[in-house]
Every structure is written in C-alpha cells, then in structure tokens.
Amino acid sequence: MHARPLALAGLIAAAYAVAASPAAAGTLLDRARQALEETGDKIEKAADDAGREVRNFLVDNPDLNRDLVDLGKRLKLPGFDDAGPDAGAxxxxxxxxxxxxxxxxxxxxxxxxxxxxxxxxxxxxxxxxxxxxxxxxxxxxxxxxxxxxxxxxxxxxxxxxxxxxxxxxxxxxxxxxxxAAADIVRISGTLSKEGVECPALRGDDGMLYTLAIDGLGDFEPGDRVEVEGTPAEISICTQGTTLGVISMVALK
Structure with missing residues (x-):
C-alpha cells in the first residue's frame, strides 16, 4: 500500500517543520491537518477495499498500526504515551x-x-x-x-x-x-468422516479420536491405520479424545 509511507512521511515532515519554525506555524499546521486527514482517508479506503472495518484492518496490518502509534508518540498526541503493542497479535x-x-x-x-x-x-x-x-x-x-x-x-x-x-x-x-517417550500411546482403528475440525479415527476400542495433524496426506476415510501420539489436554479439535500425532502408518 504505497499511500501509507507517503502520507505518513508528509505528515511527519509537516509536524516537524511546525516545531522548527514557529513563525510559519499557521500555514504548516494547516498542512499537517490536511496530511492527517488525507492519511485517514487513505487508510479508510484501503480498509474498505479489503472489505474490513478500519479497526480490524489495523489488526490485520500491525506494521501500519505501529507506524501510526510511533507518529502519535513523536507528536506527543494525547493517548499515545502509553500505547503498547497491538493486542491483536x-x-x-x-x-x-x-x-x-x-x-x-x-x-x-x-x-x-x-x-x-x-x-x-x-x-x-x-x-x-x-x-x-x-x-x-x-x-x-x-x-x-x-x-x-x-x-x-x-x-x-x-x-x-x-x-x-x-x-x-x-x-x-x-x-x-x-x-517422555514412555507416555506415548498407540491407537489402531479406521479413519472416519466424523471429524468436524480435525481428522477422526474410530479406534478398535470403539472410542472416537480426533487427530491434531495438518491433513491426512495419502490417507483417506476408511483406511485402517495405527496412530502414535500423545493425549492432548488443549486442542483446536472439538470431539472425542484428541491425539497429538507423532506418526501414522497403514495397517493391512
């Protein structure tokens, strides 16, 4: 987004010129206000083009948000002294x-x-x-x-x-x-279509297991497999017992 560095650079230059030359403050303050308005307009347009609200757009682009915070601190604008890192990251x-x-x-x-x-x-x-x-x-x-x-x-x-x-x-x-390796479990069963957030395995013990793994690779539902992994206390999967997968091999 080329508008970002150009607009911010113009605003910073105008603001510093005001501080350096009080005699020209009236004209330069007008330029600073205009640059600020143009920066806001360009950010709003960029957010609109991306189909995002401005707040969410700044969360999506923390480097831009950081530039704005840095500018506010340089100009000693109210509310920027204690501004911290973007909470969305x-x-x-x-x-x-x-x-x-x-x-x-x-x-x-x-x-x-x-x-x-x-x-x-x-x-x-x-x-x-x-x-x-x-x-x-x-x-x-x-x-x-x-x-x-x-x-x-x-x-x-x-x-x-x-x-x-x-x-x-x-x-x-x-x-x-x-x-530790001693805590690793091995489950044999059949891959199923029961998983919502994660691939699923119906174990030979009758229990449903969800697999914390990025896709099944060459496997597909219906395949018989043995999964080696660890029971997960926290997982993005929402069903059954989640296993952090270490390995998965085909069974005949």
Whole structure:
C-alpha cells in the first residue's frame, strides 16, 4: 500500500517543520491537518477495499498500526504515551502436551501480510532455535504444522516463536509441556468422516479420536491405520479424545 509511507512521511515532515519554525506555524499546521486527514482517508479506503472495518484492518496490518502509534508518540498526541503493542497479535500452539518428534500446529494472527517469517522453538524465548520458515497470508495470519525437536527435554516447557525477518514483529506461544517417550500411546482403528475440525479415527476400542495433524496426506476415510501420539489436554479439535500425532502408518 504505497499511500501509507507517503502520507505518513508528509505528515511527519509537516509536524516537524511546525516545531522548527514557529513563525510559519499557521500555514504548516494547516498542512499537517490536511496530511492527517488525507492519511485517514487513505487508510479508510484501503480498509474498505479489503472489505474490513478500519479497526480490524489495523489488526490485520500491525506494521501500519505501529507506524501510526510511533507518529502519535513523536507528536506527543494525547493517548499515545502509553500505547503498547497491538493486542491483536498472538500465537497458539496445539496440541498440548506434545512429545519429542511430535507434530504441533501453530496458529498466528496480527502479523504483517504476505511476509516471510522464521519459526523457532526452545525452553525460553532467548534459547529458542530456528526450526522452520513460512510465509503469512495476505491478512497476516499463519497456520503451519512443525515438528518438535527430538532433543526437547521432557522436564522443560517448550515455547514457539514466530518473528518477521526485520525483527519488527514477534509473537510467542504459551509454554507447552513435552512428554517422555514412555507416555506415548498407540491407537489402531479406521479413519472416519466424523471429524468436524480435525481428522477422526474410530479406534478398535470403539472410542472416537480426533487427530491434531495438518491433513491426512495419502490417507483417506476408511483406511485402517495405527496412530502414535500423545493425549492432548488443549486442542483446536472439538470431539472425542484428541491425539497429538507423532506418526501414522497403514495397517493391512
């Protein structure tokens, strides 16, 4: 959106000129007001073109929101002194708990649109190491499945960090526990069409299991499989017992 940097640059330049030359303040203040009005009009038009309310549009574009907050602070406008990061940005990791080598689905919102990001994991933000890269949607969302590092310690929490290449935006998940290999379960059964949010498995024990996995790959409902995973306490799935899938193999 080319209007954003041009409009903001014009507004900032006019505002600083007012401060530098009080004698010309009348004319320059008029220019600053005009630039502010034009900036608002262009943001409203961009939001309308995207089919979004302005508030939601700014949540979808945290870099733009941050520019506006920075401008308000520079001009010492009321209400901007304590402005913090955009509350709409966030990252959720599921299932929880997970296991070494298991799959975790990450869902993020409030990131810049169509932007390359790095994904890191570790016992803390400072100790997190890069495990994958991805690109956000044009609305600044991200949904991707990553593999838990094999060396993740079962007695330590695990956090995931998604960060833009320019380091301007970073979101961090809540810490999730890592379970030991001894806590992994194996369920045999038949993949079914009963899943609403997630793929489903009707176990040989008669129970319904939902699978926290990004698609079935080459499998389809009706296939007999054995799933290795961990029972999840928190999940985006809404049915049965959710398993964080480590592996799934075909049964004859």
């Amino acid at each position: 966030g990252l959720v990791a599921a299932p929880s708990p997970t296991a070494q080598g298991g799959s975790v689905t990450l869902g993020a919102v409030g990131l810049p649109g169509s932007t390359d990001v790095t994904i890191a994991a570790g016992p803390s933000v400072d100790a997190a190491e890069e495990i994958a890269t991805a690109t956000t949607s044009d609305r600044g969302t991200l949904q991707v499945t990553v593999t838990v590092p094999e060396d993740a310690a079962p007695d330590m929490p695990l956090v995931f960090v998604v960060e833009t290449a320019d380091k301007r935006v970073r979101v961090v998940s809540e810490a999730i526990p890592v379970v």
